[in-house]
Amino acid sequence: MDIVKINNATKYYIKKKNKFYANNNISFNIKEGDIVGFLGKNGAGKTTLIKSICNLIKLDSGSICIKDKRIDKNPKVVHDNIGVVLEGARNLYNFLTVDYNLRYFSYLNKINDSQLESRIKKLLEMFELTQKRKEVVNNLSRGMQQKVAIIIAMLKDPDILILDEPTLGLDVVSKTKMKNLLKSLKDKYGKTIIISSHDLDVIENVCNKVVIFEKGKVIKYGSISELKLKESEDRYEIVLKSSEAVNLKDISFEKEEGVIKLETTNLEQIFNRVNTENVIKVEKKVKSLESYLV
Ligand SMILES: Nc1ncnc2c1ncn2[C@@H]1O[C@H](COP(=O)(O)OP(=O)(O)OP(=O)(O)O)[C@@H](O)[C@H]1O
Ligand SMILES: [Mg+2]
Numbered sequence: 614m615d616i617v618k619i620n621n622a623t624k625y626y627i628k629k630k631n632k633f634y635a636n637n638n639i640s641f642n643i644k645e646g647d648i649v650g651f652l653g654k655n656g657a658g659k660t661t662l663i664k665s666i667c668n669l670i671k672l673d674s675g676s677i678c679i680k681d682k683r684i685d686k687n688p689k690v691v692h693d694n695i696g697v698v699l700e701g702a703r704n705l706y707n708f709l710t711v712d713y714n715l716r717y718f719s720y721l722n723k724i725n726d727s728q729l730e731s732r733i734k735k736l737l738e739m740f741e742l743t744q745k746r747k748e749v750v751n752n753l754s755r756g757m758q759q760k761v762a763i764i765i766a767m768l769k770d771p772d773i774l775i776l777d778e779p780t781l782g783l784d785v786v787s788k789t790k791m792k793n794l795l796k797s798l799k800d801k802y803g804k805t806i807i808i809s810s811h812d813l814d815v816i817e818n819v820c821n822k823v824v825i826f827e828k829g830k831v832i833k834y835g836s837i838s839e840l841k842l843k844e845s846e847d848r849y850e851i852v853l854k855s856s857e858a859v860n861l862k863d864i865s866f867e868k869e870e871g872v873i874k875l876e877t878t879n880l881e882q883i884f885n886r887v888n889t890e891n892v893i894k895v896e897k898k899v900k901s902l903e904s905y906l907v
Pocket of ligand 1: 661
């Protein structure tokens with residue numbers, strides 16, 4: 614089932630009297646149980662879409678549905694189904710203890726069931742924070758604070774968990790710990806998760822799908838295995854003297870001053886048809902997640 618449906622989502626801001634599209638006609642669906650990584654350079658539009666999915670900002674056109682309900686018409690569907698940690702935002706009350714934060718946010722979220730205490734205990738254990746329960750948040754490291762924010766997002770046991778840059782600003786050790794935690798979330802949590810990150814290791818090891826953003830648009834959406842397959846595919850760029858064009862009529866190539874350029878996965882086919890003396894350059898092209906970001 615498609616738990617999130619994004620249909621032509623468009624959001625613009627006015628900059629110097631012109632429309633600047635932070636999200637430009639974005640459409641894709643997220644299946645229940647998928648762990649989707651949002652990847653893209655700074656300013657590509659990831660956080661804007663996350664805010665729109667959470668109904669924190671209003672789309673200028675298009676629509677977003679959670680469990681087939683339009684979020685603008687049914688805001689409760691967001692509250693009932695989504696737990697989110699926004700990037701760099703102050704998600705906690707720094708002068709309250711971890712315990713107080715957890716209880717206060719449970720109260721705000723109207724979580725008052727008999728399971729609450731056991732859920733808190735389980736999450737603190739999972740995030741290795743049991744010993745810090747009575748500690749004031751301000752005295753915790755940044756990584757620990759980030760973990761508390763994630764626990765709060767998970768407290769209501771939402772079907773969709775959204776983490777915007779969970780490893781941002783963490784030192785190497787905390788980053789590694791957070792990565793391992795996210796990996797274990799994948800197995801232990803078993804729900805739909807959206808993670809925006811610049812950390813390719815997180816995306817590759819935690820997510821099964823990836824959405825690549827560029828200048829407000831989605832330029833790629835697919836499974837990590839598909840992208841990895843492309844990565845391992847041998848693709849070559851060949852430059853030949855333009856006199857070879859006559860031998861390659863049925864193959865698409867680009868013409869530049871005195872030369873032709875083409876890409877192929879079948880080197881042999883090309884070499885069988887041309888005079889190898891006219892080959893100027895053969896270069897293997899490597900496709901990787903990173904290559905979508907440069
Ligand atoms: N409130 C706003 N007013 C004006 N422009 C905005 C606003 N929010 C975002 N933008 C612009 O929209 C674009 C997309 O921003 P967004 O925060 O979605 O990017 P991002 O992909 O999350 O980037 P990063 O990787 O740096 O977090 C940016 O160019 C940003 O300047
Ligand atoms: Mg962002």
